Amino acid sequence: xxxxxxxxxxxxxxxxxxxxxxxxxxxxxxxxxxxxxxxxxxxxxxxxxxxxxxxxxxxxxxxxxxxxxxxxxxxxxxxxxxxxxxxxxxxxxxxxxxxxxxxxxxxxxxxxxxxxxxxxxxxxxxxxxxxxxxxxxxxxxxxxxxxxxxxxxxxxxxxxxxxxxxxxxxxxxxxxxxxxxxxxxxxxxxxxxxxxxxxxxxxxxxxxxxxxxxxxxxxxxxxxxxxxxxxxxxxxxxxxxxxxxxxxxxxxxxxxxxxxxxxxxxxxxxxxxxxxxxxxxxxxxxxxxxxxxxxxxxx
Amino acid sequence: xxxxxxxxxxxxxxxxxxxxxxxxxxxxxxxxxxxxxxxxxxxxxxxxxxxxxxxxxxxxxxxxxxxxxxxxxxxxxxxxxxxxxxxxxxxxxxxxxxxxxxxxxxxxxxxxxxxxxxxxxxxxxxxxxxxxxxxxxxxxxxxxxxxxxxxxxxxxxxxxxxxxxxxxxxxxxxxxxxxxxxxxxxxxxxxxxxxxxxxxxxxxxxxxxxxxxxxxxxxxxxxxxxxxxxxxxxxxxxxxxxxxxxxxxxxxxxxxxxxxxxxxxxxxxxxxxxxxxxxxxxxxxx
Numbered sequence: 107x108x109x110x111x112x113x114x115x116x117x118x119x120x121x122x123x124x125x126x127x128x129x130x131x132x133x134x135x136x137x138x139x140x141x142x143x144x145x146x147x148x149x150x151x152x153x154x155x156x157x158x159x160x161x162x163x164x165x166x167x168x169x170x171x172x173x174x175x176x177x178x179x180x181x182x183x184x185x186x187x188x189x190x191x192x193x194x195x196x197x198x199x200x201x202x203x204x205x206x207x208x209x210x211x212x213x214x215x216x217x218x219x220x221x222x223x224x225x226x227x228x229x230x231x232x233x234x235x236x237x238x239x240x241x242x243x244x245x246x247x248x249x250x251x252x253x254x255x256x257x258x259x260x261x262x263x264x265x266x267x268x269x270x271x272x273x274x275x276x277x278x279x280x281x282x283x284x285x286x287x288x289x290x291x292x293x294x295x296x297x298x299x300x301x302x303x304x305x306x307x308x309x310x311x312x313x314x315x316x317x318x319x320x321x322x323x324x325x326x327x328x329x330x331x332x333x334x335x336x337x338x339x340x341x342x343x344x345x346x347x348x349x350x351x352x353x354x355x356x357x358x359x360x361x362x363x364x365x366x367x368x369x370x371x372x373x374x375x376x377x378x379x380x381x382x383x384x385x386x387x388x389x390x391x392x393x394x395x396x397x398x399x400x401x402x403x404x405x
Numbered sequence: 406x407x408x409x410x411x412x413x414x415x416x417x418x419x420x421x422x423x424x425x426x427x428x429x430x431x432x433x434x435x436x437x438x439x440x441x442x443x444x445x446x447x448x449x450x451x452x453x454x455x456x457x458x459x460x461x462x463x464x465x466x467x468x469x470x471x472x473x474x475x476x477x478x479x480x481x482x483x484x485x486x487x488x489x490x491x492x493x494x495x496x497x498x499x500x501x502x503x504x505x506x507x508x509x510x511x512x513x514x515x516x517x518x519x520x521x522x523x524x525x526x527x528x529x530x531x532x533x534x535x536x537x538x539x540x541x542x543x544x545x546x547x548x549x550x551x552x553x554x555x556x557x558x559x560x561x562x563x564x565x566x567x568x569x570x571x572x573x574x575x576x577x578x579x580x581x582x583x584x585x586x587x588x589x590x591x592x593x594x595x596x597x598x599x600x601x602x603x604x605x606x607x608x609x610x611x612x613x614x615x616x617x618x619x620x621x622x623x624x625x626x627x628x629x630x631x632x633x634x635x636x637x638x639x640x641x642x643x644x645x646x647x648x649x650x651x652x653x654x655x656x657x658x659x660x661x662x663x664x665x666x667x668x669x670x671x672x673x674x675x676x677x678x679x680x681x682x683x684x685x686x687x688x689x690x691x
Contacts, residue, residue, distance in 0.1 A: 135492065136499075140506045143568065146521045147509065149532055153524070162530050212417075220414035229407030235415065242422050244677060246625035248646045249666040252432060252653050253425035259443075276421030279414050337514035339628040344654060355516040359632055362520065369524060376517045383512040391505060394512065398569065399576045 147380070154178070154373040161369050177374035192368055195375045197349035198357030202379075205267050205353055206335040209274040213282050213331045214324060216275065221286025222312055226293075236287070243280040251344045258345055265347045273345065274335045282327045285400055289323040290316060322393070329390050330397040336382055354379040432663035439657030447660075454664035464665070466640055467648040468672075473555055474644060475623045475676075478562045479616060485563065486570025486615070491604075493571065494578045507568045515565070519632030522561045523548065554634060554641030561629055566622075570615050577611025578604070617680035624673050645669050 153161055154177050155170040183191035223229070224236055254273060255264070263269040293316065301315045302308070317324070339355045346352040352360075358375050361368065386394065433454055435447040458464050489507070493500075510518065525533050526547045534544035547553045581604065589599050627646035630636065636643035636651070643651075649669065653662035 132492070132497070133499075136503055139489065140503060142564070143506050143509055146518075146525055146564070147513065149525060150521050164530060164535075166530060166532050166535050216414040216417065220411040223407045223410035227407040227410065232407065235411065239418065242418060244621055244673075245422060245426075246621070246646075246669065246673060248625055248627055248649055249670050250422065250425045250429065251649070252659050252662045252666060253428040254421070255653070256432070256659065257425060257428065272417065273421055276417045279418055283414060333512060337516070339514070339516045339631070343631075344650075355514055355628075358520060359516055362523075362632060372520065373524065376520055380513055380517055383514070387505060387508060387512050391508065394508065395504075395572065398511070399572055 150373045150376055153369065154377050156370060158368065158370040161373075177370045178378070180368075180371045181374040181378060193361055193371055193375060194349045194352060194357040195354065195361075195378065198352055198354035199378065201267055201349075201351055202336060202353040202355075205270045205274065206332050208271050209278070209335045210328055210331045212271070212275040213278050214328055217279055217282030217286050217327055218312075218317065218320070218324065220279070220283045222290050222316060224283060224287035225290030226316075236284075239280040239283055243284070247277060247340050251340060254341070255344050264345060265351050267351045269345045270341060270351065270353070273341050274331075274338060277341075278331045278334055282331060285327055285397070286320065286323055289320055293319055325390070326393045326397040326400070329386055329393045333383060333386060333394070429663045429666055432659055433667055435660050437658075437660040437663070450660070454660045455668070458661055458664050458668070463640065463643070463648060467643050467645045470555065470641070470643055471624055471626070471645045474558055474562070474626065474642075475620055477555070477559045478566075478623045479619055481559055481563045482566050482570045482619060483612070483616065485567045487574055487608075489567065489571035490574035490578055491600075493575055507571070509568075510565045511568050511572075513565075515628035516632055518561065518565055519629040522557075522564075523633050526557065548634065549638050551637075551639040551641035554638055558626075558630065558634070558642050558644075561633060562623060562626070565629070566619060570619065573615045573618075574608065574611050577608050581607045613680055613683045616683075617677060620680060621673055621677050624676060625669070 152168065152170060155173050155175070156167070157172060157174055157176070160167060160171055179185065180191075181193050181195045183193060183196050185191060224232060254269075258264045258266075258269045263272075297315060297319075298311060301311060306314055337355065338353070339359070342353045342356045343359065346356060349357075354375075358372065358379060361372050361375065432447075434449060434451060436450045436453075437447040441447060493503075493507075513521075525531055528534060528544075528546050528549060531547075533547070537544040545553055547557055585603055585607075586599060589603055594602065625646055626644050627650065630642055630644055630647050631650070634642040636647040645665065646669075649662050649665045652658050652665060
């Protein structure tokens with residue numbers, strides 16, 4: 107060991123020490139950043155297993171001293187008989203699942219049809235329509251909150267999940283159409299020609315050739331749309347008023363508006379509401395990254 | 406054939422986005438509030454809603470808060486995002502794990518991020534105060550002192566979006582050909598010189614793109630502010646989005662809120678347009 111290190115020329119040993127120091131600093135820095143990104147949510151997660159009393163304790167405890175599931179039971183209103191539920195989270199979760207899945211499905215179907223047409227077919231006004239869609243992508247939701255609230259009330263869809271589903275579908279379609287049209291455009295024409303020669307009809311080109319090819323792009327659209335609709339708050343809070351239609355973010359926010367915030371239950375609710383996003387982060391990260399960087403990289 | 410494919414999508418977008426834009430203009434020109442019965446005709450008042458709004462102190466305050474939030478958040482997010490992108494722009498062990506952690510703030514619902522920070526920054530039992538206390542710093546009342554309203558928003562917005570900014574800039578960095586860097590190194594350019602003369606200029610289009618995306622988004626901030634501060638303390642965080650929500654759904658003055666919506670759109674378009682022009686001059690892509 108000592109013998110070999112003595113044979114190494116002095117300056118190589120120095121640079122290798124420098125490399126080690128550099129590597130260590132690099133990882134220390136990464137860990138510090140990772141800590142900042144991770145700690146707030148970990149703190150919420152730990153708090154969700156503490157009692158309300160422990161949450162208000164000073165100095166704060168890091169790990170729960172009495173590990174309890176009560177907050178989750180209470181958030182999900184799994185209460186002993188006679189106790190009033192404090193949260194609308196069970197309704198929120200159900201509504202969120204229905205609204206997000208239905209909107210995502212609609213976005214996929216309508217987006218794929220329109221994306222195919224914009225990417226592969228020629229028709230007058232194609233460019234103008236595409237540009238209009240792109241401009242609508244930049245439209246902030248808050249700007250349309252008033253007219254949409256009045257219109258939803260007029261057509262008796264206020265506090266109805268259908269209003270949310272239609273709104274979410276519309277607001278996510280421009281990005282979906284754009285992403286898919288770019289994708290379809292890049293499919294080589296040779297594939298189409300070969301399929302036609304092999305006896306594929308024009309009408310079955312989309313389901314038999316393009317859709318199977320587009321699966322990764324469709325997955326990206328589905329995951330981005332699901333996350334966007336699952337996390338959406340502005341329209342959820344302006345277009346709903348009761349547990350019939352309010353989604354999880356609204357259920358959570360309204361718990362905070364109450365006289366004294368039940369932080370223990372609230373943290374459990376926040377964790378429950380984040381589960382789908384966390385699952386997608388772990389199992390579909392590739393698609394999330396691709397979707398998020400798509401616009402910026404392929405401008 | 407094309408129309409039947411794009412038809413359904415255009416129908417939904419037309420009904421939920423284009424028609425409401427026009428309807429919003431109509432509302433903005435009328436006296437339309439909760440005091441007038443639902444079915445009653447709403448009197449046409451011209452530009453009164455606009456002039457009343459623009460002349461009001463709280464509009465000026467909100468415009469200032471929104472612009473300040475945008476400028477400071479953009480500066481902080483760009484600098485930290487660029488730093489992180491440069492740090493991550495190489496192969497290293499554990500890349501995947503770190504990437505997963507860095508993406509976490511991006512997938513969480515803004516409402517949850519708001520709740521989370523409200524909990525962490527709480528004056529009575531918040532862990533941030535405790536950490537500061539242990540470091541020997543007397544903890545300021547972060548959520549109740551108006552002085553800290555805007556800095557807290559900038560901090561939370563940065564927590565959420567620095568990863569996004571770095572993701573976009575990293576994608577830009579990876580498009581810079583390695584040979585250019587190597588050639589400069591051979592020619593004796595140091596790390597700093599290479600960054601200033603090669604990396605940064607070649608990152609121009611990514612920079613402009615990310616600033617454009619972020620500026621329009623920060624300018625319309627709503628969710629996080631709604632749960633974190635609700636616009637307070639003392640209107641120090643009452644961004645335009647919160648002001649619009651209050652006027653419309655707190656006070657029921659739809660006419661005035663619709664007018665504010667148009668003002669927000671116009672300012673947003675101007676800001677987006679400026680950055681778009683920069684993108685154009687940087688890249689000459691379109």
